[in-house]
Amino acid sequence: MRRAFLRGASLQANDAVAGELKDEFPIFRTHAGSGPLVYLDSAATSQKPLAVLDAMEGVYREACANVHRAIHTLGEEATRRYESARTRTATRLGAASRREVVFTRGTTESINLLARTLGEGFSSGDEIVLSEMEHHANLVPWQQLAARRGLKLRFVPVLDSGELDLAAYERLLGKKTRLVGVTATSNVLGTVNPVRSIADLAHAAGALVLVDAAQYIPRSGAKVTELGADFLAFSAHKHYGPFGIGVLWGREALLEAMPPFMGGGDMISDVTLEGFTANELPWKFEAGTPAIAEAAGLEAALDWLDSVDPDALGGYESELAARLIAAFDEIPGVRVLGRAPGRAGIVAFTVEGVHAHDLAAWLDRSGVAVRAGQHCAHPLSRRFGDGALAVSSARASFAAYSRIADADLLASLVRRAREEA
Ligand code: PMP
Numbered sequence: 001m002r003r004a005f006l007r008g009a010s011l012q013a014n015d016a017v018a019g020e021l022k023d024e025f026p027i028f029r030t031h032a033g034s035g036p037l038v039y040l041d042s043a044a045t046s047q048k049p050l051a052v053l054d055a056m057e058g059v060y061r062e063a064c065a066n067v068h069r070a071i072h073t074l075g076e077e078a079t080r081r082y083e084s085a086r087t088r089t090a091t092r093l094g095a096a097s098r099r100e101v102v103f104t105r106g107t108t109e110s111i112n113l114l115a116r117t118l119g120e121g122f123s124s125g126d127e128i129v130l131s132e133m134e135h136h137a138n139l140v141p142w143q144q145l146a147a148r149r150g151l152k153l154r155f156v157p158v159l160d161s162g163e164l165d166l167a168a169y170e171r172l173l174g175k176k177t178r179l180v181g182v183t184a185t186s187n188v189l190g191t192v193n194p195v196r197s198i199a200d201l202a203h204a205a206g207a208l209v210l211v212d213a214a215q216y217i218p219r220s221g222a223k224v225t226e227l228g229a230d231f232l233a234f235s236a237h238k239h240y241g242p243f244g245i246g247v248l249w250g251r252e253a254l255l256e257a258m259p260p261f262m263g264g265g266d267m268i269s270d271v272t273l274e275g276f277t278a279n280e281l282p283w284k285f286e287a288g289t290p291a292i293a294e295a296a297g298l299e300a301a302l303d304w305l306d307s308v309d310p311d312a313l314g315g316y317e318s319e320l321a322a323r324l325i326a327a328f329d330e331i332p333g334v335r336v337l338g339r340a341p342g343r344a345g346i347v348a349f350t351v352e353g354v355h356a357h358d359l360a361a362w363l364d365r366s367g368v369a370v371r372a373g374q375h376c377a378h379p380l381s382r383r384f385g386d387g388a389l390a391v392s393s394a395r396a397s398f399a400a401y402s403r404i405a406d407a408d409l410l411a412s413l414v415r416r417a418r419e420e421a
Contacts, residue, residue: 005017111248133189331411
């Protein structure tokens with residue numbers, strides 16, 4: 001019988017589960033490299049299990065038609081699969097209704113959607129509070145909006161530990177704060193932010209809360225109600241699902257009050273030559289033919305993730321990270337960025353005398369895939385850099401198919417790189 005990760009089980013016991021689950025990921029048999037693949041870049045995108053690939057292929061083989069418009073059986077079946085993914089997502093998130101689940105292309109589009117709709121209602125002098133550890137996806141759309149609407153952006157500083165300075169955060173909140181946008185898990189530091197307290201403080205100040213859950217959803221089964229968010233964004237591809245689809249969840253009354261995003265088919269209920277009437281939620285925000293096969297893939301990914309226990313998986317990944325950090329701490333010249341307690345399975349690090357890009361290229365020759373650079377978080381890399389010089393780091397990130405041996409191999413290769421530098 002197929003096993004799930006277990007909370008409270010030993011690292012070795014969960015490693016054995018990961019070993020079994022790894023067989024469900026074809027990439028480890030069919031990838032382009034020569035030797036075995038040690039994939040430590042799951043924070044960039046996770047690998048996809050067969051169940052997800054099958055669900056997507058199933059749409060193309062059995063139900064390839066456009067959604068919502070067709071009267072024919074095939075179109076009805078495509079619509080059923082597409083909308084079933086929405087219902088599944090709503091249940092997974094603990095949404096009050098499936099009308100609260102908007103499909104987008106991913107986290108980035110979800111946040112842009114919000115900036116272009118909710119954000120356009122903000123006025124000159126209004127403030128948005130973000131953090132210094134945000135991914136560019138949760139910075140640039142607000143910078144663009146601030147320039148359009150004359151808004152002020154304020155930033156919660158990051159402490160050396162990799163945690164947010166919550167005392168400073170409280171001082172940033174005020175009557176002008178309209179929105180607080182924060183990542184649930186840093187894609188660089190692995191810090192898991194106290195989203196609930198951040199949201200409660202924001203609400204007390206009368207502000208709305210957006211949670212960037214791109215790195216959080218893969219590692220937690222938490223419900224949006226527990227997070228206290230008003231909006232939440234994530235991408236399917238980081239949690240075993242396909243590229244090209246993601247979610248913006250929002251409270252129904254807020255979504256209802258927002259204007260549509262892009263214009264076109266499906267987002268309307270009527271059009272005349274003079275104007276249009278917007279469709280109901282959630283289709284009001286879904287212009288054009290959506291990613292139908294990908295929606296089926298997203299549903300399969302949520303099923304897959306839930307079947308292995310995301311909270312226990314998150315715990316396993318954190319333990320792998322702790323093991324890797326303990327090994328790094330034994331190597332002189334290796335610096336780990338951020339030391340927040342309870343971190344996720346994401347470890348960014350630098351090696352004295354070896355540039356992160358050279359290190360990543362060298363590791364790749366041993367079949368080890370890690371990320372290198374500034375991880376789409378330039379301000380954070382500057383914060384942990386030297387003066388104005390941003391730090392370029394390598395990043396290892398774990399997922400359900402990651403093994404103890406992967407972490408140990410990385411640590412031993414890094415030791416060699418450091419010794420030979
Ligand atoms: N936010 C965070 C925290 C991320 O890690 C990422 C992806 N690296 C994004 C947003 C953007 O996600 P996507 O590229 O799938 O839109």
